Amino acid sequence: MDVDADAKNTIRLVKSELEYVYDFEIRDAAPSxxxxxxxxxxxxxxxxxxxxGLVEVNRITFPGNVVVTSNITSDEDGEFCTVVVPAGITEGGALFVEGANGGAYSPSYFNFRKGLLHNFDDVNNQSWSGGDVSDDLTSVIPASGNGPKSQGTYRSLNKDKKTFAAPAPKASYYWANNSVFPSLLPESVLSSAASTSDVGVQMDIYVEGIWNSGTIRIVITDGSGADRYCMLYTPWLENGQEIPFINPxxxxxxxxxxxDSDDYAGxxxxxxxxxxxxxxxxxxxxxxDNIDINDIACEPTDVTIYFDxxxxxxxxxxxxxxxGDE
Structure with missing residues (x-):
């Protein structure tokens, strides 16, 4: 049934000669x-x-109360939105996203530079490596596009863009100094009482080629065996099933x-x-590591992963x- 635009989302109450129109909003579930x-x-x-629920997003507040109301594009199904990162962000924390269905915070990890432990420019650069890790690289990649690009110096886990055999455990590896953890991550930066499900490692990567096999293993401590104190990133595997890796x-x-590590869970x-x-x-x-994952046999792969x-x-x-608190 067709309804006049000015009658939508209203309730009209009539009694004798009295009339009252109540306006209300119809929304989907709150966004996340x-x-x-x-x-x-x-x-x-x-x-x-x-x-x-990220429908018709019209305002995004970055840490430090840096507000953006333009250059925002929303997915019709509410599964994502895009935004141009504004200048002037100096603090870290959560984003606050507002749209037709209300508001929602992101996790608190945006621009969390206080937790930066190693890059190849100016933070804790004592390191060593082996296998097929490259030397320092500085060419800006990718050369075009409006997405995030490399930041100064970075490295690659496949310096010659070779094809790794299957299997090839520890095909390449990079070590940074972890003795700085206590000094760079004091109580004022991250609570030592925080659950391990509420703290984690982040790393920025850029991928060339088809990621059809192999995993990034983030090793936190060395000396207890290859499968201890570590977490795996395997984007071609979801819920135990192989899926195509979609390269952004x-x-x-x-x-x-x-x-994610059994040694740290709980x-x-x-x-x-x-x-x-x-x-x-x-x-x-x-x-x-180009190894079998969850009983899925590894395959030869020439994927090249840059990291920083x-x-x-x-x-x-x-x-x-x-x-509020209601």
Whole structure:
């Protein structure tokens, strides 16, 4: 039935000669934000915010109360929105996204530079590597597009863009100094009592080629065996099933909660710090392992993964309600 526009979303009450029209809003469920494509981007780059109910997003507040009301594009199904990163962001924390269905916070990890433990420019650059890790690289990649690009110096886990055999465990590996964890991550940066499900490692990567096999292994402590104190990032595997890896064509952030490691599950961030200080070797970092995953046989692969900005970040999401404490 066709309804006049001025009669939509109203209730009309009539009694004798009295009449009252009550206006109300019809919304979908409250929105939510599940992840951000790049959490340490540069001003002017386009990032994607993923979630549910992100319909007609019209305002995004970045940490430090930097507000954006333009250059926002929303998905019709509400599964994501994109935004051009504004200049002037100096603080870290959660994004607040507002649209037709209300508002929602992201996890608290955007621009969390306080947790940056290693890059190749100016933060804790004591490191060593092996296998097929490249030397320092500086060419801006990708050369075109409006998505996030490389930031200064970075490295690759496949320096010659070779084809890794199957299997090829620890085909390449990079070690950074992890003795700085306690000094760079004090209580004022991250609570030692935080659950390991609320704290994790982030790293920015750029991918060339088809990622059909192999995994990034983030090793937190060395000396307890290859499968201990580590988390895996395997984007071609979801719920135990193989899926195509969709390459965004720009740099993006991977996020690995410490609780993904059996050694840290159900524990606190203090337990992570304790494991680091008691490790046999003071080193941590990403490996590329071309190995069987969840009984899925590995295959030869020539995927090339560039990486930068290793950091530890909070993963908690602030609670928001339009109705306050009601």
């Amino acid at each position: 934000v599940t992840r951000i494509s790049h959490t340490l981007p540069q001003a002017g780059e386009v990032i994607t915010i993923y979630g549910k 064509g720009s740099w993006f952030t991977i996020t690995l909660p410490f609780s 524990k606190t961030f203090q337990d992570v710090l304790n494991s680091v200080t008691s490790a046999s070797y003071a080193q941590w970092g990403p490996w590329f 900005n290793l950091r530890v970040v909070p993963l908690d999401t602030p609670v928001y309600s339009e109705y």
